Amino acid sequence: MNEPTSVQPRSPLEDRSRALFNDSVEGLDFAVRSRLTQARHAAVEAAAAAERRPRWFSRAGILAPAGVTAAAILGAVLWLGSPLGHHAVTVADGQPNLDDLEMVASTDEGAGDALDMLQDDIEFYDWADKAANSGSAT
């Protein structure tokens, strides 16, 4: 037991109170001593169990979330690298493949009719343009 290393000499009050406290510690009954001994044994067992546990086991609390995060990142990379993921990205970017567009255009009958109509009206637009020019010249 360490002695207080105070520079000042100890007062009678300090000495007497300490002696009284020590006496009261010595006077503890058997039941209290027994319970303290049981508590001590439980604590020592707990310390031994904690020390015998493998080192990595105590770090599992940190490693488990790290593992879940790593798995999530790997999953995201695999998903984005897959053909399905790639297709999804191009459509989302608004840049569909031209082959796909041609296929749609070729099978759309309405689109073909519109092109034919545009070809028929070319003569009309040509005449209107000339008439406007001649009118403005006169």
Place this chain on the structure above:
Amino acid sequence: MPPFDTLNPTWMVWDNPAPAREEAVLEYTRELEKFLAEIERRAFRMAQVALRDPDDAMDVVQDTMLKLARNYASKPSNEWRPLFYRILENGIRDLQRRRAVRKRVMTWLPGAKEDPDNEAQDPLESVADASPAIPEVLMRDQAMVQLEDSLRSLPARQREAFMLRNFEGLDVAETASAMGCSEGSVKTHYSRAVHTLREKLGEVW
């Protein structure tokens, strides 16, 4: 591939650690047990002085032992004492706080005016002991009761400083570590505690 018998399987077996490590564990649990055996009764008395109730004191000491063993036993053994008392004082403070809250709640509740901690005393306890007691012992017990009452009336930090420095013999640095404050604060708390105790007990002692 190496033959199977050249592999060292000890790292794979959980319940059979290497002998050297097992020896180290035994050594350090022995040291821990010795430390706890030295300190447990004094710690119990300190907790009892602060809390009055022996069961509460026992609970706090048990918790303190377990916390030290589980979380801090791997620290150097010369650090155990201040750590132990720091855990103990935190436990005492937590319990006192819980008691204060419970007391406040109980005063609000209708028909629950009595504090469960202050239960009616057993009348047999107040009956004088029939065995012939030595006057010195009686006087000593009485003085201890007065000392405990005076210590309980001190502010918590002063009581902690006085008990750790005077009863446990911790030096200023260890007491500061146990109380989680500066060495200057320890000196101030201790000096005030001695002054107040002298005022309270001076007439009696």
